[in-house]
Amino acid sequence: MEIKFSEETLNLVNKIIKRYPEGRQKSALLPVLHLAQAEFDGWLSSPVMDYVASLLNIKPIEVYEVATFYSMFNTEPVGKCLIEVCQTGPCWLRGADDIVEHLERKLNIKVGETSADGVFTLKTVECLGSCGTAPMLQCGADYYENLTTEKVDMLIEKLKTSGQRNTYMKSNRQEI
Ligand code: FES
Secondary structure (H helix, E strand, C coil): CCCCCCHHHHHHHHHHHCCCCCCCHHHHHHHHHHHHHHHCCCCCCHHHHHHHHHHHCCCHHHHHHHHCCCCCCCCCCCCCEEEEEECCHHHHHCCHHHHHHHHHHHHCCCCCCECCCCCEEEEEECCCCCHHHCCCEEECCEEECCCCHHHHHHHHHHHHHHCCCCCCCCCCCCCC
């Protein structure tokens, strides 16, 4: 399958690239990777990263090193709902471990795995900047805070029926 942005996304990518002087297209890498992840099933395969490199006129390795550095980019396939539980100090003190264990039991997966139906992937991440409402998790663009196991149960039910792939952007067309 040929890897290619939709025309609409490509227009947006070109607009982002034009923000930077000639020869500095690499500066557009982060927003273009977010668009790529949103458009290509929530993760960045090697062909997708190579495609992004060609658009920005940089070497593929320059894309790989950025994509593998940030936890917001997935270089392996993920489920429609990527659940990222904060495990840093304040969340840990307020029971993040219990939330993770509860999710593992409920989804029948371990951290880093995707459920058999392809709907949920569970990850743990470092501080998401919402320490005052610990423990918390992120799913797509949304934060779920002051978590309890009951709230997690309600969230899973809601996500199961939403059917939509969660991305960090509210819409694939969002300019970032
Ligand atoms: S420690 Fe969890 S959001 Fe900051």
